[in-house]
Amino acid sequence: xxxxxxxxxxxxxxxxxxxxxxxxxxxxxxxxxxxxxxxxxxxxxxxxxxxxxxxxxxxxxxxxxxxxxxxxxxxxxxxxxxxxxxxxxxxxxxxxxxxxxxxxxxxxxxxxxxxxxxxxxxxxxxxxxxxxxxxxxxxxxxxxxxxxxxxxxxxxxxxxxxxxxxxxxxxxxxxxxxxxxxxxxxxxxxxxxxxxxxxxxxxxxxxxxxxxxxxxxxxxxxxxxxxxxxxxxxxxxxxxxxxxxxxxxxxxxxxxxxxxxxxxxxxxxxxxxxxxxxxxxxxxxxxxxxxxxxxxxxxxxxxxxxxxxxxxxxxxxxxxxxxxxxx
Numbered sequence: 161x162x163x164x165x166x167x168x169x170x171x172x173x174x175x176x177x178x179x180x181x182x183x184x185x186x187x188x189x190x191x192x193x194x195x196x197x198x199x200x201x202x203x204x205x206x207x208x209x210x211x212x213x214x215x216x217x218x219x220x221x222x223x224x225x226x227x228x229x230x231x232x233x234x235x236x237x238x239x240x241x242x243x244x245x246x247x248x249x250x251x252x253x254x255x256x257x258x259x260x261x262x263x264x265x266x267x268x269x270x271x272x273x274x275x276x277x278x279x280x281x282x283x284x285x286x287x288x289x290x291x292x293x294x295x296x297x298x299x300x301x302x303x304x305x306x307x308x309x310x311x312x313x314x315x316x317x318x319x320x321x322x323x324x325x326x327x328x329x330x331x332x333x334x335x336x337x338x339x340x341x342x343x344x345x346x347x348x349x350x351x352x353x354x355x356x357x358x359x360x361x362x363x364x365x366x367x368x369x370x371x372x373x374x375x376x377x378x379x380x381x382x383x384x385x386x387x388x389x390x391x392x393x394x395x396x397x398x399x400x401x402x403x404x405x406x407x408x409x410x411x412x413x414x415x416x417x418x419x420x421x422x423x424x425x426x427x428x429x430x431x432x433x434x435x436x437x438x439x440x441x442x443x444x445x446x447x448x449x450x451x452x453x454x455x456x457x458x459x460x461x462x463x464x465x466x467x468x469x470x471x472x473x474x475x476x477x478x479x480x481x482x483x484x485x486x487x
Contacts, residue, residue, distance in 0.1 A: 269405030277321030303387035316442035335408035364459025386420035415457035
């Protein structure tokens with residue numbers, strides 16, 4: 161029972177048997193089959209159990225926060241994300257996912273940001289891995305901006321707003337920790353990288369940890385700040401969503417941006433060098449270091465795909481191949 165655009169579906173408080181039925185039907189209809197499959201593929205039996213319990217989870221969250229449930233967002237990532245209204249009609253967003261350190265870190269990062277440069281966290285239920293978020297309006301992603309130089313300028317401004325000193329005793333992952341994918345792949349493939357191209361693997365591994373060893377003092381980074389995670393917002397005017405929350409040097413942050421919207425120019429190397437020069441100038445960073453991270457993180461990102469799916473598409477190797485002779 162999917163609500164039509166503009167239609168709201170609010171199950172009444174318990175007191176009649178039909179209320180639970182309506183809530184369950186709504187939850188089942190709104191959890192996209194593609195998303196359910198992702199959870200099962202990623203988490204196995206735990207993912208299956210989460211999908212089966214989702215209707216009860218959603219109904220519990222609806223009651224807890226007094227929500228009016230609306231349409232889900234079109235993009236299917238790794239969380240259930242839907243438009244909701246708070247008591248009184250204020251717009252918000254509900255995000256729910258299986259328990260995962262990634263979402264725990266997202267909550268911690270949003271608490272530190274307190275709305276500065278990022279969407280506001282209105283409330284959360286860490287046990288249920290549920291986030292109640294400010295709804296950003298109009299919510300247009302930076303990816304829809306045709307002027308790439310202007311988009312890069314905006315992204316640089318959001319980066320500057322987001323970087324924070326790391327709090328004592330924090331549990332955020334580190335860029336060194338993320339780099340352990342190189343060791344895991346070596347262990348899985350007998351010291352090599354089959355079927356990953358060995359030349360890119362070895363150069364990526366060497367450069368990644370050379371950059372780690374010479375890194376500037378770490379700060380809190382978004383960790384996945386690309387064009388689709390920066391939205392137009394009335395109070396922003398541009399704000400970030402979906403922070404991973406990672407401890408690393410500022411130059412590390414630029415990697416995700418350079419790996420996205422790579423098709424806006426035919427010459428990928430020229431595009432990346434132009435973006436890197438613009439980011440270096442705007443942020444006071446070393447251009448060659450930005451290019452180094454773009455290459456090394458491009459390899460790392462492809463390795464994560466290899467770990468998750470057993471293969472890597474050629475499109476994921478485009479940036480490392482383009483930059484192999486530059487870094």
